[in-house]
Amino acid sequence: MTSPSQILLVFPVGECGGAESVFMAIARHLDRSRFEPAAWFLRTGPLVEEVRTLGVNVFLHPITRLSDPVNFWRTVKAGRRLIIDAHIRLVLSSLGYGHLYGGIAAHQAGVDAVWWQHGIASPMNLIDQLAVSIPAKMIITSSRVAARAHVEVFGMNGIRLEVIHPGVEIAPDHPDRVASRQVVLDELGIQPGKVVIAAISRLQPGKGQDIFIRSASSALRRYPQVMFLLVGSEMFGMDRGYELRLKRLAVDLGIEDKIVFTGFRRDVPRLLEAIDIFVHPATAPESFGLSVVEAMAAGKPVIVTDVGGPRETVIDGQTGLIVQPNNEQQLSEAIETLLANAQLREQLGRSARDYAGAHFSQRTMIEKVEAALHSVLEADTATKAQRHEEGR
Structure with a gap:
């Protein structure tokens, strides 16, 4: 039986907003027979313990300011070590800020990165300008308008762009x-x-x-x-x-x-x-x-x-x-x-x-996320197999 693929979710913050709610849902609902999520928080907050209660391995390496190069590279180094030690196969980062750390750490560790761009791309956003230069196999946007904005500002650059609408739980109606x-x-x-x-x-x-x-x-x-x-x-x-x-x-x-x-x-x-x-x-x-x-x-x-x-x-x-x-x-x-x-x-x-x-059900969102992650992992497996054959 194939063991589940280790997926690292990068949370830039430990407080709850829309982007964090999406990643919380991913941590909670990913099919554990196929994917084993871990979480890397760049800032502390109530979400750290909340994710831990889901049975997810949580790692916290607080950052200071992006302008602090010593802290930045120390954090990236810690992320690289985490990826290697935890046998992570794919890093999924939230927002451009998360991808700055998660994407570089993934690249240094030799694994693929996916960036969920929860915002609207802007040429005035320095974080996005930096993040888009970091290798990623896929960029996910939350809407078609966000995808169009990304292409208009940054172009495609050969990176696969996927639209996945965030989902919510549809609670049953109740009489009281x-x-x-x-x-x-x-x-x-x-x-x-x-x-x-x-x-x-x-x-x-x-x-x-x-x-x-x-x-x-x-x-x-x-x-x-x-x-x-x-x-x-x-x-x-x-x-x-x-x-x-x-x-x-x-x-x-x-x-x-x-x-x-x-x-x-x-x-x-x-x-x-x-x-x-x-x-x-x-x-x-x-x-x-x-x-x-x-x-x-x-x-x-x-x-x-x-x-x-x-x-x-x-x-x-x-x-x-x-x-x-x-x-x-x-x-x-x-x-x-x-x-x-x-x-x-x-x-x-x-x-x-x-x-x-x-x-916009949460189930639909999770199915699309799982399909996206699977496609990146499959492509990585195929690439490694081809390199192995070429090296024989």
């Missing part, structure tokens, strides 16, 4: 939804009977939470009983002070009592059960938008901005509504359209759930 909803709302201090609208993502300018707050202020003039949730926190030491600026904006608009800042939550599925409308007000290009698909899978009507990835996940007028980014008037009008029509909310939510189940 109303009761569980009110439990969550009680925790948040929201009275019964309120329509609840939420935006869920890390707090940073490109996610458009300021537009969300301004649109909420406008919608509240006609619908004063609505409550708004901002779920998420500043992450990875980025954009410090942005949350405070958002709270000040709510105060300046006089709606601080209508917006609940929940901070980071691990129980997003519970929160989704408790809301009525989901809004993704991103203003910067997005490669996918995992939280959008999570909301769709929960049967919620979604409003998204036309910033790339969400255009591939939402069918305007059928599974949700699409508005232009940085346009608080359009967003407010879309919110008011759904507030005025409970039947439309129900219809869009049902269609969204069906569409997410058919196109």
Whole structure:
């Protein structure tokens, strides 16, 4: 019987975001009869122990700054030793940052590397410019728009490009939804009977939470009983002070009592059960938008901005509504359209759930990841066999 191939997953950070959720799912659901995952974390955080509880071997070698060459090469050297000692056959790195370390370590150890580019390629992104120069057998993107952006910015360079949409778990519907909803709302201090609208993502300018707050202020003039949730926190030491600026904006608009800042939550599925409308007000290009698909899978009507990835996940007028980014008037009008029509909310939510189940299930994602990994490993085996024959 063939033993499973050892796969090293490189996590740049130990905190949970969309990219990390995808790699967590891979670590959890890969077919262990074919693949044996290990995890290499470049920064510590709660995910380190979470991955370890999955029965996955976890290695932590904290990095400092990319501008620190001593730490960089020490980390790469540790990665190379890890790959050799653990008999790793393939390294799968998250983001360009992960590939900077994982790709070089893999190259030095003589094994293949795959890079999952979770973001949108940009000529202004130094990390991507460095990462694309590092050998990789395959680059995975989370959407067709991300794949096109990569080709436009960097070209193909002979590297295979694969599109794999991140997937979510499609939970079965349950009869006690109303009761569980009110439990969550009680925790948040929201009275019964309120329509609840939420935006869920890390707090940073490109996610458009300021537009969300301004649109909420406008919608509240006609619908004063609505409550708004901002779920998420500043992450990875980025954009410090942005949350405070958002709270000040709510105060300046006089709606601080209508917006609940929940901070980071691990129980997003519970929160989704408790809301009525989901809004993704991103203003910067997005490669996918995992939280959008999570909301769709929960049967919620979604409003998204036309910033790339969400255009591939939402069918305007059928599974949700699409508005232009940085346009608080359009967003407010879309919110008011759904507030005025409970039947439309129900219809869009049902269609969204069906569409997410058919196109963005976690099982489908894992099957595509397994097929991609298998193809790289098979090609590597064939190449080594050919070299062996040529050397005889």
